[in-house]
Amino acid sequence: xxxxxxxxxxxxxxxxxxxxxxxxxxxxxxxxxxxxxxxxxxxxxxxxxxxxxxxxxxxxxxxxxxxxxxxxxxxxxxxxxxxxxxxxxxxxxxxxxxxxxxxxxxxxxxxxxxxxxxxxxxxxxxxxxxxxxxxxxxxxxxxxxxxxxxxxxxxxxxxxxxxxxxxxxxxxxxxxxxxxxxxxxxxxxxxxxxxxxxxxxxxxxxxxxxxxxxxxxxxxxxxxxxxxxxxxxxxxxxxxxxxxxxxxxxxxxxxxxxxxxxxxxxxxxxxxxxxxxxxxxxxxxxxxxxxxxxxxxxxxxxxxxxxxxxxxxxxxxxxxxxxxxxxxxxxxxxxxxxxxxxxxxxxxxxxxxxxxx
Amino acid sequence: xxxxxxxxxxxxxxxxxxxxxxxxxxxxxxxxxxxxxxxxxxxxxxxxxxxxxxxxxxxxxxxxxxxxxxxxxxxxxxxxxxxxxxxxxxxxxxxxxxxxxxxxxxxxxxxxxxxxxxxxxxxxxxxxxxxxxxxxxxxxxxxxxxxxxxxxxxxxxxxxxxxxxxxxxxxxxxxxxxxxxxxxxxxxxxxxxxxxxxxxxxxxxxxxxxxxxxxxxxxxxxxxxxxxxxxxxxxxxxxxxxxxxxxxxxxxxxxxxxxxxxxxxxxxxxxxxxxxxxxxxxxxxxxxxxxxxxxxxxxxxxxxxxxxxxxxxxxxxxxxxxxxxxxxxxxxxxxxxxxxxxxxxxxxxxxxxxxxxxxxxxxxxxxxxxxxxxxxxxxxxxxxxxxxxxxxxxxxxxxxxxxxxxxxxxxxxxxxxxxxxxxxxxxxxxxxxxxxxxxxxxxxxxxxxxxxxxxxxxxxxxxxxxxxxxxxxxxxxxxxxxxxxxxxxxxxxxxxxxxxxxxxxxxxxxxxxxxxxxxxxxx
Numbered sequence: 001x002x003x004x005x006x007x008x009x010x011x012x013x014x015x016x017x018x019x020x021x022x023x024x025x026x027x028x029x030x031x032x033x034x035x036x037x038x039x040x041x042x043x044x045x046x047x048x049x050x051x052x053x054x055x056x057x058x059x060x061x062x063x064x065x066x067x068x069x070x071x072x073x074x075x076x077x078x079x080x081x082x083x084x085x086x087x088x089x090x091x092x093x094x095x096x097x098x099x100x101x102x103x104x105x106x107x108x109x110x111x112x113x114x115x116x117x118x119x120x121x122x123x124x125x126x127x128x129x130x131x132x133x134x135x136x137x138x139x140x141x142x143x144x145x146x147x148x149x150x151x152x153x154x155x156x157x158x159x160x161x162x163x164x165x166x167x168x169x170x171x172x173x174x175x176x177x178x179x180x181x182x183x184x185x186x187x188x189x190x191x192x193x194x195x196x197x198x199x200x201x202x203x204x205x206x207x208x209x210x211x212x213x214x215x216x217x218x219x220x221x222x223x224x225x226x227x228x229x230x231x232x233x234x235x236x237x238x239x240x241x242x243x244x245x246x247x248x249x250x251x252x253x254x255x256x257x258x259x260x261x262x263x264x265x266x267x268x269x270x271x272x273x274x275x276x277x278x279x280x281x282x283x284x285x286x287x288x289x290x291x292x293x294x295x296x297x298x299x300x301x302x303x304x305x306x307x308x309x310x311x312x313x314x315x316x317x318x319x320x321x322x323x324x325x326x327x328x329x330x331x332x333x334x335x336x337x338x339x340x341x342x343x344x345x346x347x348x349x350x351x352x353x354x355x356x357x
Numbered sequence: 358x359x360x361x362x363x364x365x366x367x368x369x370x371x372x373x374x375x376x377x378x379x380x381x382x383x384x385x386x387x388x389x390x391x392x393x394x395x396x397x398x399x400x401x402x403x404x405x406x407x408x409x410x411x412x413x414x415x416x417x418x419x420x421x422x423x424x425x426x427x428x429x430x431x432x433x434x435x436x437x438x439x440x441x442x443x444x445x446x447x448x449x450x451x452x453x454x455x456x457x458x459x460x461x462x463x464x465x466x467x468x469x470x471x472x473x474x475x476x477x478x479x480x481x482x483x484x485x486x487x488x489x490x491x492x493x494x495x496x497x498x499x500x501x502x503x504x505x506x507x508x509x510x511x512x513x514x515x516x517x518x519x520x521x522x523x524x525x526x527x528x529x530x531x532x533x534x535x536x537x538x539x540x541x542x543x544x545x546x547x548x549x550x551x552x553x554x555x556x557x558x559x560x561x562x563x564x565x566x567x568x569x570x571x572x573x574x575x576x577x578x579x580x581x582x583x584x585x586x587x588x589x590x591x592x593x594x595x596x597x598x599x600x601x602x603x604x605x606x607x608x609x610x611x612x613x614x615x616x617x618x619x620x621x622x623x624x625x626x627x628x629x630x631x632x633x634x635x636x637x638x639x640x641x642x643x644x645x646x647x648x649x650x651x652x653x654x655x656x657x658x659x660x661x662x663x664x665x666x667x668x669x670x671x672x673x674x675x676x677x678x679x680x681x682x683x684x685x686x687x688x689x690x691x692x693x694x695x696x697x698x699x700x701x702x703x704x705x706x707x708x709x710x711x712x713x714x715x716x717x718x719x720x721x722x723x724x725x726x727x728x729x730x731x732x733x734x735x736x737x738x739x740x741x742x743x744x745x746x747x748x749x750x751x752x753x754x755x756x757x758x759x760x761x762x763x764x765x766x767x768x769x770x771x772x773x774x775x776x777x778x779x780x781x782x783x784x785x786x787x788x789x790x791x792x793x794x795x796x797x798x799x800x801x802x803x804x805x806x807x808x809x810x811x812x813x814x815x816x817x818x819x820x821x822x823x824x825x826x827x828x829x830x831x832x833x834x835x836x837x838x839x840x841x842x843x844x845x846x847x848x849x850x851x852x853x854x855x856x857x858x859x860x861x862x863x864x865x866x867x868x869x870x871x872x873x874x875x876x877x878x879x880x
Contacts, residue, residue, distance in 0.1 A: 133456035159450065163724060169689055170725030172708040173717055173781055175741030189727040192766065197451055203414055204452040208465040208512065209439030271470035275463030275480070 001338050002280040003130045003138045008288035013122035013332045015295040017115050022310040022319045023107070025329050026114040032333045033121045040339050043131040054124040058117040065113035066106065072096055074105020076313060107312040125335075138278055142266030152198045152205075160194045167193075220265030223258040230255030238300065287334050294328050359519055359552050360384040360407055365421035367402065367411060376402045380421075380578045382571065384554070386519075389546040391563050391583070392556035393590055394573040396799045397769035400556040401447075403573050404522045407554065408442035409433060426519055440469060442520040443513030447528055447797075449505035453497035458489060458508050461497060465515045483511040487541050501675065503534025507541055514551070521545070523555040528797040531675045531825045539563060558799050561594035561864070565610040583610055592800035595828060595864045595875050602880055616868055626879045627871040629852075633814070633835040637665030639701060640819045641686060641715055641788045646695035648681055655681050658844055659695070663788070663819045668810055670830035670851065671823040672861065673840035679823035680720070682840070683790045686821075687717040699788075713742060716786035720793050722777035726765035731757055731776050734765055738780035745784040755779040756805065771802040778806075789813060789820040795829045807832035831855045831863045831873045 013033060020026055037051060073083060073096050085098015136147045167189050168178050176182060230251045237248035280288070297303065305324035365380040376399050384390065392400050405411035409430040412419045423430040426441045443465075446452045455461040462483055466476045484490040487507045497505065506526050513521060523542065527535035543566045545551055554571075557563055564570075570586035572579045579589060587597050587608040596615040600608045603624070609615045619625075639662055646659040656678040663669055671679050684690035686697055688704065688711040697704040699714045728734045735752060739745050752758040757779055760768055765776050774794070782789060789810070795803040803826070810820050810833040824830050830837070830851075837854035839846040839861070853859050855873040857866045866873045 131456055133460070137455075137460070166719065167725050167727075169708075169719065170722060170781070172689075173687070173712045173719075174725075174738050175709045175712060175784075176737075177709065185727065189725055192727070193724055200446065200448065200451040201454070203410060204444075204446055205454050206414055206435045207408055207410060207439060207444040207446075208454065209436045209468040209516065210454070210464070272467050273470050273473055273476065275460065275467055275473060275476050277473075 001129070001335060002278055002284055003135045004280055005284045005288045005338075006126055006130045006335070008291040009332070009335055010122060010126045011295045012291040012328070013125075014119065015298050016308070016328055016332060017118035017122065019298050020115065020308040020329070021111050022308055022321075022325070023111055023114065024319050024321050025308055025325060026111065026118065028326065029118050029329045029332060030114060030121065032330060033118055033125065036333060036335055036339075037121055037125045037128075039336060040125060040129045042128045043134070051124070051128075054120065058120040061116050061120065062110075062113035065109045065116065069105050069109030070101055071098070073099030074102045074108070075100075076102025076104030078103035078316060080106070104312045104316055107316065111310070111312070122332075129335075134278075137274070140263050140267055142263045152201050156194050156198050156201075159197055160190060163190045163193045217265055217269070220262045220269075223265070224262040227255045227259040227262065230258060284338060287337070291331070291334070294331055298328055358383055359386045359388075360423075360425045362406065363422045363424075365406060365419065365423065367406070367419045368417050369402075370416040372417070375576055376417075377406075377573075377578075378576045380573075380576075382578060382580060384520075384552060386552060387546075387549045388552050388569060389542070389567045390552075390554045391560065391567040391570045391586075392554055392573060393558075393560060393570060393586075393592070394556075395591070395801065396558070396771050396797075399573045399576045401524050403571075403578070404444070404524050404554060404556055406430065407520055407522055408444055409435060409438045410444070436468065439465060439518075440516040441518055442522055443516060443518040445506065445509045445513050445521070445523040445526045447525040449500075449502050449509065449529060452509050452512075453505065455497070457494050457496055458500070459484075459493045461508060462512050462515050465512060469516060479515065479517070483514060486544075487511045487514075488537075501534060502530045503537045506530065506534070506538045510538070510541055510545075514545075519552060521551050521553045523553070525556050525558065525797070528558060533674065535559070536562065539566070542566075558592070558797070559594075560590070560592070561596075561612075564594065564597070584608065596868060598875055599865065599868065599878065602875075612864055612867065619868055624880065625869055625872075627869060627877055628879050629871065629877055630874075632852075633668075634666050636667050637817060639663070640665050640699070641821075642698045642701075643682075643686065644696050644698070646682070646685060646697070647693045648678070648685055648690060649693050654693075656685075656840075656844070661838065661845070661848075663821060665787070665817045665819055666814050666835070667819045668814050668833050668835045669819075669821045670827075670834035670837045670854075671821055671840065672825070672827070672830075672837060673823075673846075677840040677842065679840055680792050683717060683792055683821065683823055686790055687711050687715055689717070709741070712786065713784065714786055715788040715790055716782045716784070717790040718778055718781050718792065718794060720796065722781055723765075723770075723773040726773065726777060726780070729764060730762055731765050731768070731779075732761040734776055734780040735783050738783035742784035751779060751783045755809070771798055774798060774802060775805070778809075785818075787818050789818065789822075791820065791822045793824055794822065795824060795826050803829045804832070827855060827861050828863055828874075831865075832876075837861070 016029060020029060070083060073085070079100045079102050082100045083098040088095045088097070132150060136150055139147060164186060167186050171182060171185065172178060234248045234252035234255060237244045237251065298308070305322055306328070307320070308325055310319045361384070362380055362382045365377055366375050367377045368375045380403065392403060394400050402411055405415070406423050407425050407430060411417070412431055413435060419431055425438070428437070428441065430438060453461050455464050459480060462480050463476060466479065484493055487510060489504065489507050489511060492500065492504060492508070497508065500508065510521070527538050530538065539562050542553055542555060546553055546566070555563065564583050564587070567583055570581060570583050570590065572586065572590055574591065584607045587593060587601060587610070593601065596612050597608055597610070600615055600618065605618055609618050642662040643659055646656060647654060648656045659682060671682070673679050681690055685692050688706070688708045704711055726734055728737060732748065732752065735748050739748060739751070749758070752761055755775055755778065757772070757775055760772060760776065765773060768776065778794070794806055807829065810822065813820060814835070822830065822833070834851040836848070837851050838848045847854070847860060849859065852873060854861055855863045855866055857870040859866070863873050865875055865878065869878055872878050
């Protein structure tokens with residue numbers, strides 16, 4: 001799949017995960033995302049570790065949110081138990097440690113934890129199926145500064161892991177133990193080594209002609225400053241002044257247009273070409289467009305029947321479950337259509353496959 | 358004239374001393390120039406003048422003028438300069454910017470906005486001419502050092518620059534990789550289209566092929582054709598040194614030319630070094646050692662016993678398991694079978710305890726220097742080793758006493774290596790295990806190291822030194838072990854292994870039967 005399609009998918013998965021508080025839908029979402037994570041082949045040069053580590057990490061974050069809820073205590077009608085803790089004076093801004101723990105509080109914490117878990121898994125899918133170098137190659141030429149930072153950062157990650165291993169070894173050879181207290185001693189050489197290497201990579205890129213061209217025209221600079229301002233205006237009008245929503249829509253369109261104008265102008269002032277450019281196939285374009293539309297709808301437009309919310313503090317009701325609301329959640333599985341229909345070893349995978357040494 | 362330097366004086370930001378002073382040079386079209394000189398002498402700085410990285414990327418103060426292909430390199434933007442002067446860097450890992458070989462070659466072309474059809478043709482041509490066509494879709498991370506450097510040369514040539522700058526392109530490579538890179542440069546020079554400047558420590562292979570030589574020492578430049586340069590270059594290959602000492606003019610550049618010249622002058626007498634004292638007690642032994650990575654067995658049934666007074670040079674191609682063997686002896690690598698004993702007793706389990714007996718110096722040990730001063734590094738090296746020598750004695754014995762107050766990150770590469778060795782061997786363990794200690798080191802550093810190793814053996818210690826550099830090893834080894842895929846290929850006394858009829862004769866041995874280093878030849 002094209003990196004652009006994955007960006008659209010990530011936008012959908014993130015907006016569903018962030019706007020859902022209904023635990024039933026969250027469970028379905030987590031299952032869907034896990035399925036995508038398991039069935040999507042890992043890209044060459046992906047910047048993340050194994051899937052097991054990610055699930056362990058996500059599970060750990062889920063547990064952590066429960067632990068925090070217990071330590072913090074919570075209000076509600078169904079008090080399960082009380083954790084002993086000191087009383088803080090009111091001037092400390094309502095700081096709590098211990099106290100009664102309610103079923104509602106635990107459920108709310110579990111919901112938060114599941115949303116976090118979903119976000120972690122979706123980011124795992126994204127970063128394991130799109131190699132950063134491909135993302136960089138397909139990103140607009142205007143974003144070249146970001147590309148430089150990304151590339152340098154990417155070469156830094158694996159080499160830093162390697163440096164860390166070597167510094168630990170050298171410390172052991174000097175007779176030092178490698179416990180927690182040795183961490184400061186490890187951090188300094190690893191960071192310094194990493195920074196020196198980052199400088200060398202940046203230098204190599206500059207020597208290969210990766211640098212800014214003539215500055216973009218003034219109109220483009222104004223456009224790129226105006227775009228976020230217009231976006232902010234749009235958001236303020238939409239959420240706080242319902243009677244001016246038409247203005248919000250206009251501002252939003254203006255912002256998008258300004259941003260597009262900047263991208264165009266910046267790309268023109270930096271003429272680059274692409275070797276073997278990747279094209280998004282038409283079905284993928286459709287899926288990506290639907291993803292974006294769904295993401296916007298979920299965040300902005302209330303649709304009857306499409307209610308992903310749930311409030312445990314309203315007396316712990318049984319969460320609702322409806323087919324309409326399930327649709328965007330299930331839609332997060334769309335990459336599977338392309339991943340599973342691609343014949344094994346086809347397309348990109350063969351290009352990147354290792355020739356025997 | 359392709360490039361022209363006039364009265365260049367340059368200082369790095371924050372540095373009181375200029376890195377280059379009053380440097381002038383004219384570079385003619387199609388020249389192949391060797392840039393020699395000690396490490397930290399200014400070679401890298403000199404090369405970076407030609408594509409404007411100095412001063413544009415590094416900052417600092419520059420006086421004088423640099424004209425490359427009609428442009429002022431110190432002011433012209435990098436994007437423009439990249440099309441005129443391509444650069445290959447020392448470290449293979451730090452210069453690939455894309456995922457695969459093909460994409461890496463395309464990178465520079467994409468940045469210049471070259472039309473895809475032209476790009477296609479040029480990339481095909483580069484892949485062919487550098488012999489890397491079969492690597493085209495391989496990921497950079499999976500290439501060997503030599504393959505990566507050839508890819509880097511191809512990438513630097515992608516924009517068809519008139520000037521190619523190579524900053525010690527072979528110093529991180531084994532012999533085979535280095536030969537393939539120098540072969541590629543020579544072939545490029547033969548086409549006459551590109552002017553090449555290459556900096557290097559190991560001159561033996563380059564001297565016969567270059568058209569002129571520049572030496573940069575303490576920021577000053579000397580320049581001349583190779584036949585003249587052999588007279589004033591400080592560090593030259595042993596066969597050149599021999600002819601220089603014998604007063605032969607002109608000095609022959611290749612080993613073969615030297616040999617035919619020597620036949621006419623049979624005036625050398627050989628004074629063999631004193632034979633090493635007969636070995637003492639067993640200090641370290643491996644019995645039936647086997648090590649696997651996943652399903653691949655990299656070492657199997659290795660038996661190696663090292664006695665007091667012995668210095669073993671451990672040879673073998675890349676991937677033959679030299680590093681793995683050393684790491685297994687010190688406990689950094691788990692073994693699948695076999696045992697390691699120190700003085701006849703089973704080696705202790707932890708790395709910390711094993712290193713007290715067998716000090717291991719990994720490749721590029723300078724990574725672990727992080728204290729504020731050289732002295733603190735040594736203090737750190739002794740902290741966990743009760744009863745070891747005093748800090749000052751250690752500093753003196755490794756000749757780093759004058760650096761004691763310096764920050765280890767500010768000293769030169771050769772000094773850094775010495776500081777790292779000092780801190781790792783400060784407790785003076787009976788066995789020294791060293792992994793490529795002379796890699797990228799200039800002559801003075803490797804001479805110093807050889808004398809330290811010999812001293813250590815004379816005091817009843819032992820050492821195992823993994824190396825590719827037989828010329829350096831001939832100065833310290835008493836015994837040579839070569840590994841190959843099957844295990845130990847041979848285990849011979851050094852005089853026999855490096856000798857004229859041995860499996861790996863040194864340059865001197867191939868010229869003068871009975872000698873293995875220049876020190877043994879009396880004029």
